[in-house]
Amino acid sequence: MGKRVEIPTESLLQELLAFIDDVVDDLGSREEVNYVYEIIQRRTGADRQLAVYEQTGSLQAVVDYIVSETEQGLTI
């Protein structure tokens, strides 16, 4: 029947992680899957873009933020 009520996104994400938990080590992707928790903590890309806009009032500053995030972890 399913739950038939509205479920918070975080509970649904827990459901997703629980569903795949027994295959993640077979696939060797535990580190990548666990990044979900990092996203929940750092917020989504949209939330981060909006936060930069709220702080600066500048869409140019948002572009600069996107560029720096895009280069994150790279050796240029």
Place this chain on the structure above:
Amino acid sequence: MATVAVPTFTLGIEEEFQVIDPETRELRSHLAEMFAQGEQRMGEQIKREMHQPVIEVGTNICPDMRAARKEVTKLRTEIVRLARQNGMRIAAAGTHPFTHWSNVEITDHERYAKLIYDLQMVARANLIFGLHVHVAVEDPDTRIHIMNAVRYFLPHVFALSVNSPFWCGTNTGWKSYRAKVFERFPRTGIPDYFGSASEYEDFVKTLVVTGCIDNAKKIWWDVRPHPFFPTLEYRVCDVPMRIDETLCFAALFQALTYKLYRLFSRNQGWRLYRR
């Protein structure tokens, strides 16, 4: 399904990037020279798109996430270097915050001209950037069964991936305005249920003979059986800002595909929903 070979679940990841002018922070057109250099260095791993400031890069087939991490990192590094050497920058987000689509040049190619002829302003305005994750499921019927079931989980991953709140200089109030722009296209969103691979093939044939599409590449659902590769292609996500986000979503799609296959191979399944 007992007689069917186990899928390989190998991965392919495509990212669509924005080419940015670092002075104005606008999207930049007229990049023929840069693309020529890119093709020389990266061959078929770099692709032009309909709108000139869009660059797509795609990995080779990756046996696992470890290989995918290496490939995605290598491609992002190469594309950022290429852009910087040409005085540009690369940005990864589902929309550009303020460049208006009408100020962006269209790549001169028969395919794009046809799309604009068919869809007019809807195609012209479709200035969006996505992430496409391929997971290999070699048997066509198995691929369709997994596609049916995995539809339930698409919004879960989508919710994590939203990365386009701005459109043409406006805070849209949406976290992924890319999804709103793209839904004006036909054959987008979550697919219908299909009973088998042949039922899906019949659907494609009907669209072709009635002149709706010329081939199955013009089916743009959030997940689709790829028309040429033996893969399920997940297309629901905005292109993420960070590499770690891209890899996370790829890992989630691969794990979902694998898990659903495991259930089916034991004659179990996940609840099927209407669209």
